[in-house]
Amino acid sequence: MTGKRELKVLAAVVLAAVSIAACSRERSVEAARDDRTPIVSPAAQDFMMKAAEGDLSEIEMARLALQRSDNKDVRDYANMIQSDHGSALEDLTDLMKDKNVSQPKTVPADVQKDIDVMNGLSGPEFDREFINQTVEEHEKEIGMYQDRAAIVQDTDVKNYAEDLLPKLQMHLEKAQGLQSKLFSMPAR
Secondary structure: OHHHHHHHHHHHHHHHHHHHHHOOOOOOOOEOOOOOOOOOOHHHHHHHHHHHHHHHHHHHHHHHHHHHOOOHHHHHHHHHHHHHHHHHHHHHHHHHHHOOEOOOOOOOHHHHHHHHHHHOOOHHHHHHHHHHHHHHHHHHHHHHHHHHHHHOOOHHHHHHHHHHHHHHHHHHHHHHHHHHHHHHOOOO
């Protein structure tokens, strides 16, 4: 069963990568499906766009960690992030389609810069930077989810935010624990 789930997540990541490479549109909030008008407020549209960008960012950073890290704890964490954010992105994609909101195709420019920096690192230095970035991204995401869940009126969007929040908090706690562990290890 785990193999099938990993295959689905891998397929979603490959599809996202192909989509990113094939499409270089601006990040504006556009209506999905034949240019129909979104059926949610601008605040809900903004939340969904930012949440999708967060998922894409986390998936991409986890993919990089799986390629570059030799640390079992970091790799296990990256697998969890890739799987959980892949599932969250699938759910969000369905919700965005239902609400006629287009989906972002690329990671935000600031995250891409962080990924580019991490590409030049290796070993414990890479592991520490990956975990630092993950902690920072999850802190931002949790704040955004809490803020938006409080103001978004659409029940489906509000439920999505409220349902995902505990998982994001768990990711942050695990990352902080791993961060403490990595920074207490002597450099090789």
